[in-house]
Amino acid sequence: MRLTCPICGARDRREFYYQGEALARPAPGAGAEAWDEYLHLRDNPAGVRRELWQHEAGCGAWLVVERNTSTHEVLGVSLVLDEAQA
């Protein structure tokens, strides 16, 4: 399995750390349900979803990876920092 880091190029999966679905952190006072959703509940699709990975053994960049969980096809990789600015 390989991912293409926007900074470093195509690298082996073992350079990357997987965190989970890319979700927005709720405000501190958003309430128990919002926090339950953020930390626990997942759509968990058998298909395409957006995930957070880090190129931990590379440049350290956190990445948004659009990936199909059924086929492992990677549809896109972008820097979280770029997404934030977009």
Add this chain to the structure above:
Amino acid sequence: MRIDGKGLVDRSKPIRFQFEGIGHTGFEGDTLASALLAKGVRLMGRSFKYHRPRGVLSAGSEEPNALVTIGRGAVQEPNVRATMLEIHDGLDARAQNAWPSLKLDAMAVNDLAWPFLGAGFYYKTFMWPRGFWERLYEPVIRRAAGLGALSGAHAADRHEKAYAFCDLLVIGSGPAGLMAALTAGRAGADVLLVEEDSRFGGRLNAETFQVEGLAGSDWAAQAIAELCGMPNVRLMHRTAVVGAYDHGTYAAVERVNAHRARPPEGGVRETFWRIVAKHAILAAGAIERPVAFENNDRPGIMTAGAVRAYLNRWGASPGRRVAVFGNCDDAHRTARDLEAAGVEVAALIDSREDIAHPGVDCRVYSGAVVTGSTGRLGLKRISVQAADGRKEIEVDCLAMSGGWNPTVHVTCHMNGRPTWREDIASFVPTPGSIPGLVAVGACAGEFSTQACLTAGAVAAKEVLKDLGLKPPRGALVPEAEDTPYRIAPLWAVPGKGRAWLDFQNDVTVKDVRQAAVENFRSVEHMKRYTTQGMATDQGKNSNVGALAVLADVTGRGIPETGITTFRPPFSPVSVATFGAGAQGMGFAPQRLTTSHAESVVRGAPMIEAGLWYRPSYFPQDSETHWRQSCDREVGYVRNAVGVCDVSTLGKIDLQGPGAAELLDFVYTNGFSTLKVGRVRYGLMLREDGFVMDDGTTARLGPEHFVMTTTTAAAGQVMRHLEFVHQVLCPHLDVRFTSVTEQWAQFAVAGPKSRALLNAVLEQPIDNDSWPFMACGEIMLCDVRGRLFRISFSGEHAYEVAVPARFGESLFKLLVARAEALGGGAYGMEALNVLRLEKGHITHAEIHGRTTAFDIGFARMVSGKKDCIGKTMAAREGLVDPGRERLVGLKSVGEDATLSAGAHLFDTSVAMTPETSLGYTTSAAFSPTLGHHIALGFLQHGPDRLGEVIRCVDHMRGLEAEVEICDPVFFDPEGGRARG
């Protein structure tokens, strides 16, 4: 029987080897199978369940029968396929799964009991009496099962791993693979051609066809020579591609020296390759399938293509008088080749009525089938049901062909399902099953040499187009035979006896039928109930036949019946190869501190701390027990001065205007209020509200901090900081990097610590210039360092840091000075006792299930700001006073040993899960206090100080009454650290 003038073995190079203790001679280029067949040895193994005599079935890695054990002791290797094993001088191969001997196997009694040992019999019996399963039935079954044996010795040979990258990976070097490699290579593509066999050429070496007027093997050799001349082409033989994985990654095993008795000095036995290919062409050929008929499993009965391979490639006829039985034109080739080589062919039996004359001299029976065989240890006679009645034909070899199955296996490794093709009665790869891979040639159901050559060239041109390379000009596909493949399916010859499908696992047509009767009608159920396809060939020889039988008995078509999944590896891989490099110390990196060598010199046992090694204690000659050393070292720190390497703690350097705000957000307590030149203890939570880590952070400048983490969590914290910064707080202008390796850091702890430091510092310090929790730059011995007045021991203490290159000499200096002051180096044991006496927590306490509330640090969660974990830490369940919360425990009355992991109960209650109120996390004897102390978590703990409870450790046989106390056992006011 060796045939003069045939084969590619080197008759000038004889090789001596042994099989079953008997010496034989073969030639260079022989496999064990070919060399034994040349000598007329047919019996090579025993089957799994019935211990039936078995001979070689195939000529490739799919061999299910002829498995042997080679080597002894540390290099003993079981289950080696005789068909792949290249003979070498001194080879000593033994048969397996037979006792006392291959010819006379006592367990063959199972064969007589076969009516009771059919599919799944063991699910229906061995249930009574209870308890006999482990004591009687299972041991007997286990001993009878299994094939070869491990020696039990640690593996001795070296193995290694490697990566390779290429534009085009060509798997297989038969006509299709060679033509693909030539086409792409000539165009300048970066090509990697891998071949499982020891010799490139695939079936070109096993057939008598010509290519461009040359013998197939000569044309292959010529093609290989051309490829070898191309700098952009790499060729690897003895290399099997065993798995296809995501994004163009393939696993391959290269038998670097596995074909020799032992690797040469410094050499490796096998290499495990991770190949990353932009494109792949699978030209893996096809595997011939047997026909099921009664007693079709005798030594001497093998596939027709294997017979041709032994004859044409190895110059060895598997028999002196051979019959050929098939359902396709391809089988006729075997008869023709044998006759041309002068081997007697007794009959050609074709199940089809209507066949063109095969061009052989022998008797041809069309519309006929073989219905049985005799010969206990080797084939003697076959029975043939022909149009004009039943015949008995004396033969010592039967070449059978049920047609060819394309080698689709690798295309199924990513869940691809092969497609049934009625015209060739076989499954072929479904295009797109492996992204970037295309199957060509026989592997795609194209069985003529011409079709293979053409398909290889066409596929390579497609790859070149994608790579942006021009196809080579003028290169034409050479001319070769282009005979059509004609077949009429024949899976099982009707009959009453047992007809084998899976030769190794002894699965017969009867078993499949019985499975269907018992409603194991799904192909997966049938497989699992009968063990069909679960042998070492993973059904390569038998799966299609078995599912055809199942389809027949259940009245369904083959595509509807479906096929079980082929999974990696394509051919079995030694664990030593797949796990190369890990044996011994290679499993994980070893991180050594700068004081490591000196600690070893001082006799300290070095213990693992994550990937680091740290000294357990520093023994002195008079000491016989680690406790003596530990107590002495604790005394250093409490009474004089001790020195301890703390470099393994994670160190993260943070700089920038946003650094303070970032720290405020990751720590529960505030850091923007921290003054320059001061250090503060910080507590870090996970977002779910539980404690992640703790440590001190020093402010070296307005925008410059150095954070320390625990040794265990250094990597996690670094990743967490990156997450918080990049994902949650991208607006903050801050940069940070791990400097754990860059700084050597030593704790200098004890009442005489300042005296020690002042003897080495260029600028002496005092309590005013360097009070408790002060930090800053220092110069010592002309080296610029950092000094932090922090204390894990509770004593007046410092940590001094210097660039790592000075660490070793500073450690020696500090220890020497400490010894002069009546102290010395201390290790992990003393460090643990010291922190325990002070109630300082480690990951024994913050084990991932404890909150700030649980450890009594709720007040450290600032109410003035948000921080990671704050919201979820306030969940009702995490602030319940009834939670297990941190307390100290000390024994009541006469000192009793306390231990970590013990459970806590009220006195005089029955010990049940319900009455278990908590547990201990750390315990030690405190030489300072003269008794055992422990930290633990107890329901309502801090509300019960002074009460007496029971501390019970069933595991160690310890039980004590303990008093609940504050976790800080020693100097609760903290005056010593400030003095």
Add this chain to the structure above:
Amino acid sequence: MTFSGLRVLKEGLTGNRGWAPHWRDPEPKAAYDAVIIGGGGHGLATAYYLAKNHGLTNIAVLEKGYIGGGNIGRNTTIVRANYFLPGNSEFYSHSLKLWEGLEEDLNYNVMHSQRGIINLFHSDGQRDAFVRRGNAMITQGDDAILLDREGVRQHLPYLDFENTRFPIYGGLYHPRGGTARHDAVAWGYARGADRRGVDLLQNCEVTGIDIENGAVCGVQTTRGAIRAKKVGIVVAGRSSQVAAMAGMRLPIESHVLQAFVTEGLKPCIDHVVTFGMGHFYISQSDKGGLVFGGDLDFYASYASRGNLPTAEHVMEAGMTLMPMIGQAKLLRSWGGIMDMTPDGSPIIDRTETDGLFIDCGWCYGGFKAVPASGYAFAHLMATGQHHETAAAFRFDRFRTGRGLLDEEGTGSQHNLH
């Protein structure tokens, strides 16, 4: 038909003509008292105990493919009761007791083999954590023995005690732990349920859950609509998708766990052995293959297959721990879909829809739980009350933080358990 050695003998003597289907293939009825979605181990066990313990026999198990085709057919077969958190330990303790009588109960040889499990530890800290676990097991009434290094050597002399990256300090020995023949468990429960009248409907995929006025009233399937007042979802690997049919989001992320088996070998490993530093565990099947595995691949996946980094790491762990297996050859590797929860422990609970129940989130520990999970889920479906051994497996623990069951202590990131 009752299975026995005598029966095998009789059939063998009479041409094996008397064998009958282990279960029927009935046509779906229009309505059942209850249906269970999912014909895996947990679903079949649920049906069995609904019929046996609660007398509910007008029920059906709806299976998309073939019964026993999910994780029950692809796990590494370990059976143990060595959990330490209250809420878990009583449940697995109950499960092990059910295992111990399962062959007699089912009249099916599931080859439950109590060969003992040894969890190795490699530091003082790991030892203390195992001591806490062992003490919890003893308090629960199960068995646990602390072995020192020499004690381990007596049981497992083939480990590398001299030259290994993480030396062996000792082990936690659980003699009643062991293995079982995974497929046979599914088949035994299937046959047991079928014999009590349960309809096992294979190739019957549920495509919708019918809800009226907040109560479940049936399901839509590829074999037609089926009415039922009670519906249980037990579909490991597809929990999120099936729950979504009822408008639910689950605290689950699905991951791939690989498993491995070598070619058959004569007996060489008599226990289940786990490596404390490499997430590696191994046992030897009765057929002779070494069955082993490691950690997740760590990325969300429904592909039932893994990749090389984890596979290599597992082999590497094996080589550092027990280099005698170096010449064993890996025969097959595969993957299962693990429904990972935020604390690594399962859910057996009602839902907000009346009559709709769910049993999910077994992470990679579902096999040993099959009997007790079926037992407890049947109890919940039949009575509406949580069974006392499974009362902790609630949805709301994540929201409230009350009763979290985080044995690994790794927190709310699904894949870290």
